[in-house]
Amino acid sequence: MAVSARNVFKGSVASIQEGPIHAEVVVTTAGGDSIVATLTGTSVKALGLKVGSAAVAVVKAPSVILMSGTPEYRFSARNQISGTVSSIHAGAINSQVTLTLTGGSKVDAIVTNEAVSALGLKPGEPAVALFKAGQVVVGVPV
Template sequence: MADSSLLSSELKLAGRLDARFFALLEAIDNTGSINRAARTAGYSYKGAWLLLENAANLANQPLIETATGGKGGGGTRLTPVAVDLLGVWRKLRTNNQHFLREQDAWLNQLPALAGLLRRIAMKTTARNQFVGTIDAIDKGPVTTQVSVTIAGGQQIVATMTTSAANRLKLAVGKEAIALIKSSAVVLVVDFAGYLLSARNQFAGTISRLERGAVSSLVVLTLPGGVNLTASVTNDAVDALALAVGQQATAVFKAYSVMVAVAAA
């Protein structure tokens, strides 16, 4: 399936014969050599033999035949039962891909659900990911400022190069995901009368604190129920006496916000 598909599946026969096993059989069929087939399928020579022997024991009949020397030279070929097994796999794989394409097309007819699944499918190390709607774009000759309103009503502001904004084809009203690494979030418990230049500042309540060997993950719940996570050194946690139920403000620069939009 294509990378844009909403569905995937791992096809197996008998709960253990998977794509890699059949890639080995296919390679043996194509090369006539276990050694070359093992390299093609990503096995060691010993690992390929162990797999084939184990499968043959379970099938109660051999899957390969080997010959040494002779008029036609040595080599390895699949037994008739292995050929049949490989044929069944190819047919099932084709049917499975056809089924997935049909179901993917059906899901894409449900735009709200399809959008939700695509957002969940995005894989990134950024701990903070908020879906929202672009409500303002301030485009300059070099940089562009984008405001994204998220579910809790907060407006997250991102700054990017104007060339990046053009490449993303940003527009007011378009759905977007704001991503912020937890290490980019600073927690403030007392401003002491000072104002900070950081564009994004969100007050909330510490709802969870997970202490690690060196640093802690501190979860701040904002009004509306949105959770924002900061990575804080244990020394800072102790110095500020951070605790669940304490009020704090999450602060991060607009340059620390990445914006993702669905590909056209």
């Protein structure tokens, strides 16, 4: 499978919580990293999602917000996953920052070079990736 999104989390459906319009679907990787997606009930049925079925969670890197240090606020983003900065590739305006999560998955974020500096992001330093469940696209094998 080839997609333009940098973040493709392969795993299986760990849980599905259905509501009248939307469902919350959790995809967990082999290493134990969990990604939460909000899908319509129609999508859950069309994809044939069931607990234990193989799935991928896809998130575009510009949708990922990074946070460093101790938070002073709580955030509404359903996905708040901790990791360690493993690499930073600086461009003219933006940088691609890669975090390695506790289970071994990697998540990429595209942030401004100014944000990298302001957050004090460096390889080996802890950081948190935040993204809303509505930004996650779920796929299944065909």
